[in-house]
Amino acid sequence: MSEYILEMRQITKEFTGVKALSNVNFKVKKGEIHCLVGENGAGKSTLMKILSGVYPYGSYTGDIIFNDKVQQFNKINDSVETGVVIIYQELALFPDLSVYENIFIGNEVNHSGILDFNKTIVESKKLLDKVKLKVTPETLIKDLGVGKQQLIEIAKALSKDVKLLILDEPTAALNEDDSENLLELLRELKKQGITCIMISHKLKEVISIADKATVIRDGETICTLDASKGEINEGAIIKNMVGREIEDIYPKREKKVLGEKVIELSKWTAYDPQLGRNVSKDIDLHVRKGEIVGIAGLMGSGRTELALSIFGNSKSYKLQGSLLVEGIPVNFKHTSQAIKSGIAYVTEDRKGDGLFLLQDIKNNITAANLKGISSNGIINVNEEINIADHYKGSLGIKTSSLQQLVGNLSGGNQQKVSLGKWLFVGPKLLILDEPTRGIDVGAKFEIYSVMNELIDQGMSIIMISSELGEVLGMSDRIYVMAEGEIKGELSSEEADQEKIIQLATQ
Template sequence: MSDIILEMKGITKTFPGVKALDNVNLKVKEGEIHALCGENGAGKSTLMKVLSGVYPHGTYTGDILFKGNVCEFKNIKQSEELGIVIVHQELALIPYLSIAENIFLGNEQAKKGVIDWNFTTMSTRELLKTVGLSESPSIAVNTLGVGKQQLVEIAKALSKKVKLLILDEPTAALNEDDSENLLNLMLEFKQRGITSIIISHKLNEIAKVADSITILRDGATIETLDMKKDNVTEDRIIKGMVGRDLVNRYPSRDVKIGEVLFDVKNWTVYHPTNEDRKVVNDVSFNVRKGEVVGIAGLMGAGRTELAMSIFGKSYGKRISGKVYKNGKEINVSNVNKAIENGIAYVTEDRKEYGLVLIDDIKRNTTLANLKGISKNFVVDDNKEIAETENFRKKMNIKCSSIQQKTGNLSGGNQQKVVLSKWIFTGPDLLILDEPTRGIDVGAKYEIYTIINQLAAEGKGVVVISSELPEILGMCDRVYVMNEGKIMGQLNGAEASQEKIMKLVLNKKKEGQ
């Protein structure tokens, strides 16, 4: 354990207008699990992309030493040949290819130029067994859930004789059970002598598996700590990440709840392809002015399906039920009607559905409300710039300029752009689906502050979250969903993780 398998010395990486890494140093011991922490934009993923050859030698300054030898990787293939394999946050699987084809893509098992499918299938079975999957190697990857796809990615890494496994936010999109299985798998790999680097914002996960931790802030190394010897606490990690003590994870607010703003009654939604299957079953709930309402439940409970179907019926078939605003029934038959009636929906998948990643911050911010920057159907460029600059300052979006591509922003800043886009529509009800997924504690606090400001303005806010501490810390009332039904509701003051889980596991619908 005392031998250093990886050393990165004085790594500096610059993008136009931004110094992403500033003289970063990292040492990883052989056979350990080393955590890399920092706020969004701190440089964690950039550092790992330098290490793996995504950013080739010559595009950065500094040295990489692997097993004592200086490495100058020109591409990913060269780093993988030495056993350095990275599993990115955005999975790099081909959905319509089989598990076997994905695992050996670019590393085909061939004899005399012809793929040996028997050997490929047999090897795939062994690798799947190692990561705890029993699926057939021949099934298409798109038939698997996100948790199993993540395990296929890890099996793919193992096929490359991995010596240093890098996992970038491996549990960001996973539920609690899948996250637990993945962390246990990392501990198993450690027993086999595989060294791992994990990038994660989930400090409880780091506490469970990591032997040591390096904290980055603003592209620079703050400190490296031994998790046991240095008596590392979550508060110490947070202080290193954000540069200050974060006394309260959830900002306090002066709660002033008014009359019922939105009321959903007897809402039922059927699956878009299996029209006999109900995904939302006779759900009724309401949101008051100035109120933050949480919707809790396990993955698959129907929370996202409920939200998307209310937002212009953008999910599901055979939708029935009524939506009322200030006591009057409103039309939510399509997205435009929903926006006109003051509803905004911030999706859980900002990269796929929330943003146009190849476009700049300016256009993404105004995209849902072009009327707000137009005159006689012509966009007023000056007004668009002024409105976007206003949101950049108000939301504290860290960027080189509003012309920067959103795809080059950190996760937390991307989320602020999505929020800006929908707040610019002037909504009365904001539905926020997993609003802090994949972002750090500092950015989370800023998002929570924005939610409180919206509530203080008299808007209604619905927060869908898989993180129960977030639901408990932010919400005035909590509805609990399971199998498409509302199982009950709790006032914020009486809500607890135990009471929520009790309702989740209760199969009988209780009084709402």
């Protein structure tokens, strides 16, 4: 028998004349953790969709050899029955069903067609123990955090006698503790003989966990790096991913004398009636013209809630305290008032809240400022195209046409469209909530460069990020939040990861 559980040979896949994959070769040894890395749009997810049967046999050319047999997966169930299970970034769980129902959905425990709920619960407990998750099987999914839901997805995969587990950006929405717990579980599964393929943009995770890492660029296999030979390091991965060396992931900008305060919060408190508690409490914060202010903190620390309370209070929090924009007291009742005052907010959930996935690029870019392309209530289509084309060029949006649906773009290009949408309103203050979540290192560098250009033009930015390296690399000052309060303020010179973590865990 071969030492490889999987070989994908000469895989080629086209979409309406566009070659997404070109003669890709990919090999995975039994019992290893193999990371698949590359820029957004490189072809990683397409390759895994072929492997998992989403794109059926015949829609591509090349061979899949799994456990020494050539496979012809015509649907997802074909791959699952063979022992290949994929977990996507967007979790496929039913929030109003229990943990045990979700684990065994589509794979129900039954006798002669009659569901055996007692045995289902017993088997669920065994699987929950395997993934080291301490919840009762009867718990509803909607009552659990994202980290625990991710573990339930893995328990669900284990219920199907998985031999090859594929995880697509499994830690994208997790905080650092949940991410480390998940990586530790993958190491444990490896000891149990389960092979894992992990797609990730987080290079530190790849370096810490991968036995091998295969790089795909522009639909082609570039190389496979081997940890045992010391080949898996940040420099090597980046160079092969983007085709060039990025000396500094965080582009430098010259320090300038900062202008007047663009925004200032004093004793700012936001009470959420649904939760019955304050989500922000006694916040004192300011941002000056030409400054990037980072907001760090663990998941649930109140960072996003603070941003939403500033940006028109769309969640209808009960607000106290003062908010000044350029020294003038304001009391926003709606997001449109915040936009009119020069504040824009790029949401952390670009797919759910930030973009219209079934509309094209030009419609999305102009969506927040239709008055800017209208006359007497009629949209000037030519002006809309010109505006969209301007942001396509200035932000480096990679697309064949402005008519391309946003839902078909890579994550990095979707984020650039979301950014273009809010730049078109002409803000003085741009709030960026997790601006590089789920995008690759090349696209991150481009986003960071755009941020620096905006600062040079006199804009101000609040950046909320769970990546400490990003906060440290891009911020002039940093506020650290925990439990809805600001626990400390650090200058870029004095800030380091240890100080941020200490404040975030107070």
